[in-house]
Amino acid sequence: MTKSGWFWIAVGFLYFFLPLAATAEFSLKDGDSYSLAAYREIFDDPQFRDTFFVSLKLAVVTIIVALLLFIPTVYWVHLRLPHLRPLVQFLCALPFVVPPIVLIVGLLYFWNYQRVPSSLLGSPYYLVPGYVVLAFPFMFFALDNAFRAIDVHTLTEASQSLGAGWTRTLWRVILPNISSGAIAGAFLTFALVMGEFTMASLALFNTFPTYINYIGQTKANPAAALTIISFGITWLALLGILLVGRRPGRAAVQVGGAR
Amino acid sequence: MPFLAWATAFLLVPAGALLIGAFRTQDGQFTTEFVKDIFKGSSLDAYQKSIEISLITAALGGALGFLIAYAALSPGAPRLLRPAFLTFSGVAANFGGVPLAFAFISTLGTVGLATRALDSMGLNPYDHGFTLFGFWGLVVTYLYFQIPLMILIIAPAIDGLKAEWREAASNLGATSTQYWRYVGIPVLLPSILGSMVLLFGGSFAAYATAYALTSGHIPLVPLKIGELVSGNVLSDPHQAYALAFGMVIVIAVAMSIYFVLDRRASRWRRAVQ
Numbered sequence: 001m002t003k004s005g006w007f008w009i010a011v012g013f014l015y016f017f018l019p020l021a022a023t024a025e026f027s028l029k030d031g032d033s034y035s036l037a038a039y040r041e042i043f044d045d046p047q048f049r050d051t052f053f054v055s056l057k058l059a060v061v062t063i064i065v066a067l068l069l070f071i072p073t074v075y076w077v078h079l080r081l082p083h084l085r086p087l088v089q090f091l092c093a094l095p096f097v098v099p100p101i102v103l104i105v106g107l108l109y110f111w112n113y114q115r116v117p118s119s120l121l122g123s124p125y126y127l128v129p130g131y132v133v134l135a136f137p138f139m140f141f142a143l144d145n146a147f148r149a150i151d152v153h154t155l156t157e158a159s160q161s162l163g164a165g166w167t168r169t170l171w172r173v174i175l176p177n178i179s180s181g182a183i184a185g186a187f188l189t190f191a192l193v194m195g196e197f198t199m200a201s202l203a204l205f206n207t208f209p210t211y212i213n214y215i216g217q218t219k220a221n222p223a224a225a226l227t228i229i230s231f232g233i234t235w236l237a238l239l240g241i242l243l244v245g246r247r248p249g250r251a252a253v254q255v256g257g258a259r
Numbered sequence: 260m261p262f263l264a265w266a267t268a269f270l271l272v273p274a275g276a277l278l279i280g281a282f283r284t285q286d287g288q289f290t291t292e293f294v295k296d297i298f299k300g301s302s303l304d305a306y307q308k309s310i311e312i313s314l315i316t317a318a319l320g321g322a323l324g325f326l327i328a329y330a331a332l333s334p335g336a337p338r339l340l341r342p343a344f345l346t347f348s349g350v351a352a353n354f355g356g357v358p359l360a361f362a363f364i365s366t367l368g369t370v371g372l373a374t375r376a377l378d379s380m381g382l383n384p385y386d387h388g389f390t391l392f393g394f395w396g397l398v399v400t401y402l403y404f405q406i407p408l409m410i411l412i413i414a415p416a417i418d419g420l421k422a423e424w425r426e427a428a429s430n431l432g433a434t435s436t437q438y439w440r441y442v443g444i445p446v447l448l449p450s451i452l453g454s455m456v457l458l459f460g461g462s463f464a465a466y467a468t469a470y471a472l473t474s475g476h477i478p479l480v481p482l483k484i485g486e487l488v489s490g491n492v493l494s495d496p497h498q499a500y501a502l503a504f505g506m507v508i509v510i511a512v513a514m515s516i517y518f519v520l521d522r523r524a525s526r527w528r529r530a531v532q
Binding site for chain 2: 001002004005006007008009011012015016018019020021022023025026027068069070072073076088091094095096097098099100101102103105106107108109110111129130132133136188191192195196197198201202204209212213216220223224226227230231234235237238241242
């Protein structure tokens with residue numbers, strides 16, 4: 001490899017690791033020495049636990065809804081409705097064209113107090129429909145790749161000729177074969193929801209990311225600690241995908257995210 | 260299909276309502292006033308700044324991302340670099356929002372690690388007009404997700420660059436410069452430009468990082484929409500709908516350019532297979 005090649009690799013490493021190292025150092029700083037005080041302060045804060053669990057619950061619900069929507073859809077697109085593929089693909093790419101800020105403004109405008117019961121309007125679960133939309137591209141491309149790798153027709157016919165119904169076929173035959181795609185989509189959605197700030201902030205809900213922002217306005221070292229925690233969540237999600245055997249990096253699956 | 264119902268209810272209908280809302284007054288009258296306002300005063304400034312920052316981060320992120328990706332993924336590079344760079348890129352591209360802003364405050368803020376290091380060398384960037392909380396600070400911060408995004412998007416195109424082409428070129432007596440001038444760049448250019456257009460869209464849509472970093476001091480369209488909606492400013496929410504409508508138009512134009520470029524790029528993908 002050439003010298004300039006090594007130079008660019010060094011630039012890449014530096015750009016990736018320097019901000020992390022700086023944040024880690026800052027989060028451990030305690031006056032003139034180092035300690036875990038900032039982390040202790042965060043973990044002792046009841047608001048941290050509350051908002052973290054809100055985001056965790058939102059992530060789980062979003063993942064469940066998105067999987068329930070997409071597994072049958074992608075299955076049918078592969079099995080019976082290939083002519084609908086362009087439409088589904090188009091709808092799943094749309095969240096790239098409609099930014100989160102525009103999506104939430106539209107959701108708040110249309111799904112307002114006249115159309116939504118006030119109990120839901122005041123609950124963070126109000127965010128789930130929008131989060132599922134943000135997860136469209138991740139879920140679709142992850143599952144689509146998984147379905148591409150298996151012979152949907154043969155598996156379905158074999159299962160049905162052995163007497164299984166649709167639910168049984170989907171649950172016992174198809175699902176185990178596309179689980180790596182489902183898990184990849186779930187992890188990406190998890191990282192997405194745990195970091196989503198724009199929509200939560202505009203809809204005035206307190207989630208983990210809005211808590212990070214709130215701490216950032218008031219306390220510097222705990223904010224750095226939270227940044228490290230948040231980065232750790234992204235790492236875990238991506239590592240999860242690696243462990244189930246899916247390389248991150250196949251273009252479309254990874255593009256986007258909530259900023 | 261439940262999926263189609265969901266997409267209609269929570270994506271198409273709200274987006275459509277917004278489109279109509281951009282042309283309406285508070286009491287339901289038709290008006291083009293708000294949309295016309297986009298091209299005036301502070302709204303126009305916001306679009307200019309947003310487009311400017313998106314173009315710059317797309318160009319810089321695209322160029323740096325390509326150079327890094329080519330160095331790490333080309334056939335001559337050590338095997339281990341490939342999974343490492345793709346994994347790091349996956350993480351960094353998905354790491355954004357508020358924490359990213361804080362990471363850069365710890366790095367390049369007034370007392371950040373890099374600032375202190377540069378200061379001890381007598382090169383404090385703050386003495387030379389740089390501030391993390393201004394335009395160029397935002398550029399440097401956005402590059403943290405733009406560069407890895409570029410690496411991920413461009414990787415398949417680099418993989419498609421056949422070693423045979425390079426060998427054929429050098430067998431015919433081409434220098435390295437000639438190879439890039441007549442083979443490498445023409446083959447890769449549509450992919451590189453197309454990826455840069457995607458980076459443009461990502462940066463144009465970004466809200467959280469800019470919000471946390473500049474607390475609204477740089478006028479960007481998403482920040483302006485946020486201000487109008489969350490009620491910091493007493494004004495007509497339909498102004499925000501018009502601004503949002505404008506954002507969708509800008510990104511739709513960018514995406515059309517992407518599809519044209521992608522079709523050109525796919526010629527080589529087919530030729531390769």
